[in-house]
Amino acid sequence: MTASPTDLATLRQKLLVLYAANSSPDTEVVAWSLYDGTSDQTYEAAGEAVPPYATVLDAMRDGWRVIKYPDLRPPSPGQEYDLSYLEFEFVLEKLESIDGKR
Amino acid sequence: MASGNGTSPDLRLTSRDMARFVRDGFLRFDGLVPRDLCAAAMDEIESGRHLRDRGQGGAQFRDIWADPGSALGQAFRLPRVAAIIHSLVGPDPRYDHHAAHLTPAHTRKGANLHQDAEYDVRRNHFDIQISFFPEDTPAESGGTLFLPGSQFRRVYESTTRRYQDVLGQVQAVCDAGTMFFWHTNVWHAARSNQTDRDRYMFKLRLNPTVRQQRLWNTADLDDPDTRTDVAKILSQMIPWHGQRHRIEVMNRIRLWRYLAGDPDFDVALWWTRIENTPDIVYRTQLA
Numbered sequence: 001m002t003a004s005p006t007d008l009a010t011l012r013q014k015l016l017v018l019y020a021a022n023s024s025p026d027t028e029v030v031a032w033s034l035y036d037g038t039s040d041q042t043y044e045a046a047g048e049a050v051p052p053y054a055t056v057l058d059a060m061r062d063g064w065r066v067i068k069y070p071d072l073r074p075p076s077p078g079q080e081y082d083l084s085y086l087e088f089e090f091v092l093e094k095l096e097s098i099d100g101k102r
Numbered sequence: 103m104a105s106g107n108g109t110s111p112d113l114r115l116t117s118r119d120m121a122r123f124v125r126d127g128f129l130r131f132d133g134l135v136p137r138d139l140c141a142a143a144m145d146e147i148e149s150g151r152h153l154r155d156r157g158q159g160g161a162q163f164r165d166i167w168a169d170p171g172s173a174l175g176q177a178f179r180l181p182r183v184a185a186i187i188h189s190l191v192g193p194d195p196r197y198d199h200h201a202a203h204l205t206p207a208h209t210r211k212g213a214n215l216h217q218d219a220e221y222d223v224r225r226n227h228f229d230i231q232i233s234f235f236p237e238d239t240p241a242e243s244g245g246t247l248f249l250p251g252s253q254f255r256r257v258y259e260s261t262t263r264r265y266q267d268v269l270g271q272v273q274a275v276c277d278a279g280t281m282f283f284w285h286t287n288v289w290h291a292a293r294s295n296q297t298d299r300d301r302y303m304f305k306l307r308l309n310p311t312v313r314q315q316r317l318w319n320t321a322d323l324d325d326p327d328t329r330t331d332v333a334k335i336l337s338q339m340i341p342w343h344g345q346r347h348r349i350e351v352m353n354r355i356r357l358w359r360y361l362a363g364d365p366d367f368d369v370a371l372w373w374t375r376i377e378n379t380p381d382i383v384y385r386t387q388l389a
């Protein structure tokens with residue numbers, strides 16, 4: 001990226017968090033969240049039926065950069081049948097200029 | 103309780119309904135409460151009567167809204183409603199609490215998916231919450247959002263709020279008189295009300311006072327077709343479970359064994375296989 005210092009100052013981060021059905025980026029997205037640093041908008045459960053991208057890989061191909069890759073944890077002895085949070089959390093970002101946006 | 107004594111039909115849940123409850127963690131019934139009774143219940147709610155008039159937590163539910171003139175009492179004692187309650191928590195449940203949740207017109211709720219809550223560590227027993235929608239609840243008014251199949255997932259209360267949307271989530275979009283009966287560990291969220299009208303959701307929590315075993319209409323339980331369907335329902339994939347599908351199914355089977363009083367029940371050998379630790383030793387092995 002060749003941005004002048006003034007350009008950099010106008011860059012803001014958008015985070016797209018995608019939860020995949022399995023540990024690899026080419027598996028289906030089963031949950032999603034968006035945090036937009038370029039606008040004042042707040043997102044919430046929108047009742048959307050379809051994820052913004054079918055897979056993490058599709059989002060990468062659309063310009064989203066993966067900044068967190070989920071760890072794998074072995075089953076804890078005695079807790080093999082316990083269930084909890086969504087496990088395969090990929091955090092992706094886009095940097096966008098807010099020049100002329102506000 | 104109507105229980106097929108030949109004169110009144112048994113209005114309780116069927117085994118297939120119960121299997122769906124075990125799979126999804128909730129059941130939805132439309133049009134349970136007639137419109138005129140819904141309107142009378144709304145009058146009671148808006149008059150503030152049920153805010154002042156909170157029952158004593160721990161009382162028998164039969165003593166709550168016992169005044170025959172109480173519209174809410176009438177709604178929750180409708181034969182079908184009473185039969186569904188009986189199916190899930192049995193006769194004579196204990197009243198836990200109620201709340202008339204008001205979401206005023208043009209209220210933003212933000213992300214708030216949560217579970218009520220991790221401290222309930224019971225594996226088999228469960229409480230139910232009933233969400234009663236006394237008015238028509240279109241999508242924009244933001245009826246409660248439920249996540250099917252989340253009841254076995256233990257999380258710290260509202261720490262799931264980072265999940266804005268989950269595949270397969272179900273929002274209550276319904277006509278007046280609809281009730282959702284849900285396992286209290288189901289993840290749920292209040293939604294924003296974008297309309298010009300205030301929205302109410304009346305919530306009632308009940309505790310069982312008997313073992314939650316064979317409380318529904320189990321007349322069909324030994325029927326081979328029913329058993330096939332129950333097994334099918336219990337092994338159905340819920341897409342957001344992804345790689346954890348098998349463990350979810352094992353949790354469902356374990357709960358079903360308890361509810362049906364059938365400790366050997368299984369689907370596709372999931373538990374039978376790992377409970378198989380033979381210790382017979384043949385004489386020839388010792389030679």
Ligand SMILES: [Fe+2]
Nearest residue numbers: 216217218290
């Ligand atoms: Fe809640």
